Amino acid sequence: MVNKEYILKRLGLAVLVMFGVYTIGFTLTFVAPGNPAQAALGQKANKEAVEALEEQWGLNEPLPVQYKNYLINFINLDWGESFRYRGESVTGILASRYPKTMYYAVWSLVFAIVMSIPLGLIAAYKQNTWVDNLSVLVSQVGISIPNFWLGMLIIAILAVWLDLISVVPDVPTGSLWSFPGFFTHVTDYFGIIITLGTALMARNTRMTRSSTLDVLSEEYITMARAKGLKERTVVLKHALRNALIPVVTSIGFNLLLLFGGAVVVETVFGLNGIGKLYIDSIIRRDYPIIIALLLTYTIGVVFVNLIIDISYSVIDPRVQLR
């Protein structure tokens, strides 16, 4: 099913994609107006100090040289120091932010999957009943509602009004990815998990519902019933696996959207994750962070796509990865 040649081919492609993303990202970042040194020292800093800092950061070099230097350094895993948090290494900053965002991204995904697949499946099975109507309503609302607004609504209700969660949880990053911290901290990040996961849940509910409806009208479902199998077996064995084939693809792509959502939602919740870091870095012209974020994110995208393709071929034997 999965062969080595295929993986190598995909990795080769990944390198090309990374290169492209880097080139576009670099151009957009460096061509955009604004001066990082000025931004770091403040508007009132004198000209000499700004120039000295520019030289220290290599910003006085011609653009092609900078382009080459950043790339080489990135490949050598020497990602340099942040312009904004002076003296702090980029690696260190990313290491403190990524686990946090990953934490609620993963839980949002879990929330979305656990809610959407059963809901979509039951809705399709009981088409045109109240469950189905509910699922249609939930997915419609979930898709239409902007996530920053949902975030504010959740803060207003859960934190301010009911006082169930703290708005800005203060949890050391390390304990998020430990046992039992991984599970106990869910309550701390409950608000953002729901906010991030809702859109994904809504999309997946709709997708699961429609793909299950298609599958249920297939001839092999009639055949399974004709074999005298229990409805449970008919639905869970014969329908579900086939219905999941398109859903898996959509989950992968939506996982990537979660990170996009994090950019906005972290600002609403005031959390110091990757999204907020990205916004801040753009505002402050923190080039090393921007480039590092772009490239690590691209690696993530490529990796997730590979996982999707592989799981696709596991679910559906007809898919051969070539």
Place this chain on the structure above:
Amino acid sequence: MKAVEEKKTSTERDKKETILSVRNLVTKFYTEEGVVEALEGINFEVKKGEIYSLVGETGCGKSVTVKSILGLLERTGKVESGEAIFYRSSTLDRPVDLLSIKESRIRKIRGKDITYIPQDPSSSLNPVYTIKNQLLEIIRPHSDISKKEALEKAKELLEEVDLAPPENYLSKYPFQLSGGQKQRIIIAMALATEPSLIIADEPSTALDVTVEAKVLDLMEELIASHDTSLILITHNLGVVAQISDRIGIMYAGRVIEVASTENIFYKPYHPYTFGLLKSVPSIKKREKELDFVKGLVPDLYDPPSGCRFHPRCEYQTDVCKEKKPPYEEVEPGHNVACYYSKEVKKDRREEDL
């Protein structure tokens, strides 16, 4: 009307045990566009060891009939009335009405005593499971045998449908097999539980002629060797002529003529049967013009009154419009629902057929 079929004179066949007897089956579909009067009272019976064919054109209700009997109608379909008495339930020691028993009961009959061969082999096997998986799934729940014994049984079955050596096929997925091979696997599944009745819905229509011929031969042979009965649903008059013992001709939701294969082809009494037979291009002689039944199949949202064939019938009179014709036994074992069967008999000439 319902008694007529039961009270058949003593032909050889009648001494045979009845396996399934369907009476006045009425099924309707409740769709957004309205109510489809799909079946208006289906009557037929199947004897032990016989191949009984239900023949008709698109929309005549042949598939709906078997789906009603098996409880496999889609959501919008509903059996309104009638009964389908099955005499050979292995779990219950008495005749059961398939239309009124509980879902959990019919599940024990479906797949065990009555099995089903659907039309399109390529869409009837689940694409994501192996052949082994899908074979064992019917063998095991219906019998108390170990997994190992079940696997042995699966191999035997594959050999029986000429898929040898079975090991080559068990681990395959449906997409790795040809249409003919898939249909053989479905036939193996249908035989797996030693059913007393197999229902095949256009089992060979999707196949090429040479493959079709092999599959039909195989089915005929296996029906005989397993001593089971077969209801064959098809629109292909060539196929029915070759393998059925008796034929029921369906038109717009009713069986309008039932007789032996020989009688249907050589002594049809219903104007529709006669017209249908004449419209098939023959390879024996080449005619300039083909005959055909004039008019169109009726709209079942609003079917014609009385005999549903009357708008297309050259014999029609007022009585046809008013009252549904009862069955009449025109020859021993040959029943026709037509007021003018005698006139058809007078008019038909063998060279037309």
Place this chain on the structure above:
Amino acid sequence: MSKTLSNHMKMKKDQENIRLSVKNLKKYFKETSGFMGRNVELVKAVDDVSFSLGKNETIGVVGESGCGKTTLGKTVMRILEPTSGKILLNTRENETIDIVEAEKEQMKKVRKEMQMVFQDPKSSLNPRMSIKDIVGEPFDILNLVESKKEKEGKVLDALERVGLKPEHMERYPHEFSGGQKQRIGIARALAVNPSILLLDEPTSALDVSVQAKILNLLNKIKRDLKLSFIFISHDLGVVYHMSEKIMVMYLGKVVEFGDSEKIYHNPQHPYTKSLFSSLPVPDPREKRKRIEIDGDLPSPKNPPEGCRFNTRCFEELNEECKKRIPPLREIQDGHWVACPQKR
């Protein structure tokens, strides 16, 4: 001497009566796989097919799925680009065009001369177009009419020809039954007054009683309009009813060709024999004596060497069967067989 002379005369006469002559037509598909498409496999869907279609004649093309009959039809129409060969069309204006070489302007003439009727009337008619627009479309594409009025007149003629009424003009495909839709498809093909109709399984989606009406209609327009048909079907009974000549195909090759009476009542090629013996005859008194062929159809990507049927043949094979692709040979007047065993 007299014999050669009469042969010569006959050939000349034949020449005049020929509408379409196909010579050594090939259509190969390339299938690539592997890294950057390194492995290229050739699928010889139509491999060296030659035949001629007379004026006012029907050639029936039969064979099972994968034999190349549909590809042959599409290649002859140049809907698919031929790999090599010649397709000579003698138009109604007595002009000869090689369809394979034809340029844009000439192709327009070809499109006017040859039209196609598809298998599935449901999907071959655009649901958003009225019948008037569907049937009139070829005129717009080929710039054949001066005015709207002229077009409408021709559309009306075509509809009348297939038994539809003027009031049907403004309706849409979904308002028609399957048989009527196929009539619309035929009207569309007839509208530009072609000399050849290519019919690809035109009645396969229809019930027998509807099929009978469509087949009668086709035969009537063939007589009235002096058309030639290429009739592709898997239904041997229908093909026999329709065709003067039959072409039997197996894995891209013509295995037998000739007058339909000869082929149906005296088939010579082992494949033809088994194909015809498999046909279920709608007559219970005539039980078929089936000649069974072994195994499944080989993959067209990797057909057997020599005669393509040699893996399933029931005749005793000789060296020639395994080595050489047998050419079509005329074993008697008007009956051609590609089998080294038949001479």
